[in-house]
Amino acid sequence: MAYRTHNDRLLLQRLAGVEASARRRHCPCVIELMPELQVARLDGAQLFGRSAPLQVDLGCGDGSFLCELAKQFPRKNFLGIERLTKRVEKVRRKAQKIENVRVLRADTLFAVRHLLSESSVEAFYLLFPDPWPKRRHQFRRIFTRDFLDAIAAALEKHGVLRVATDQLDYFRQIEWLSRAHSCFEIADSHELVLPLTKFERTFREQGAPIYRLTLRKTSPVR
Ligand SMILES: C[S@@+](CC[C@H](N)C(=O)[O-])C[C@H]1O[C@@H](n2cnc3c(N)ncnc32)[C@H](O)[C@@H]1O
Numbered sequence: 238m239a240y241r242t243h244n245d246r247l248l249l250q251r252l253a254g255v256e257a258s259a260r261r262r263h264c265p266c267v268i269e270l271m272p273e274l275q276v277a278r279l280d281g282a283q284l285f286g287r288s289a290p291l292q293v294d295l296g297c298g299d300g301s302f303l304c305e306l307a308k309q310f311p312r313k314n315f316l317g318i319e320r321l322t323k324r325v326e327k328v329r330r331k332a333q334k335i336e337n338v339r340v341l342r343a344d345t346l347f348a349v350r351h352l353l354s355e356s357s358v359e360a361f362y363l364l365f366p367d368p369w370p371k372r373r374h375q376f377r378r379i380f381t382r383d384f385l386d387a388i389a390a391a392l393e394k395h396g397v398l399r400v401a402t403d404q405l406d407y408f409r410q411i412e413w414l415s416r417a418h419s420c421f422e423i424a425d426s427h428e429l430v431l432p433l434t435k436f437e438r439t440f441r442e443q444g445a446p447i448y449r450l451t452l453r454k455t456s457p458v459r
Pocket of ligand 1: 298321437
């Protein structure tokens with residue numbers, strides 16, 4: 238089921254911010270958007286109708302991985318985050334009969350930073366993030382120091398971030414940033430068998446190498 242009310246609330250809050258801002262200022266012809274939006278964080282219990290460990294698939298694509306995992310672990314809650322409307326619709330259709338799946342149409346960094354509560358997530362998955370292989374496009378890659386800061390804040394104590402990519406240079410960058418971050422250690426991920434994502438299925442058919450990394454949160458965020 239898509240969580241539809243949040244954007245409406247966001248819009249209303251934005252409009253309220255604009256009005257308040259305009260009232261505060263003496264020049265009535267200037268309208269300034271307030272950067273400190275009062276965004277309500279998602280309430281897991283309300284969203285899923287129960288309290289359970291939360292796992293989040295970032296850039297969940299068509300939702301095949303998310304839905305398979307949710308079926309395997311019915312006692313946990315699963316949230317997919319995806320920015321493309323058509324993919325969100327695919328997830329919605331797949332998740333119709335799965336009670337422990339929700340999908341949020343949002344930007345990953347915004348959602349992790351502003352919509353998820355502190356220490357609320359047991360596991361994040363970042364599986365085959367857009368690789369942006371051209372050097373001039375690499376600034377668009379999602380995996381940055383800021384991204385890791387936001388993940389660290391949202392993860393529970395000892396929570397994990399699981400990453401997979403077929404791009405060696407992106408993987409090296411991910412490894413380097415992870416080792417440099419004080420909140421994480423690199424954990425062993427070999428024992429875990431996860432459902433295939435749509436992209437992983439394609440890469441396997443092509444015989445492409447797949448690089449994986451699991452990060453475990455070791456220190457509280459300061
Ligand atoms: C290469 S696809 C991988 C999809 C899926 N994880 C899989 O492995 O099949 C990357 C996905 O991340 C989504 N995406 C990229 N950047 C995003 C962002 N900043 N916020 C939310 N979704 C994003 C894309 O729309 C796309 O669906």
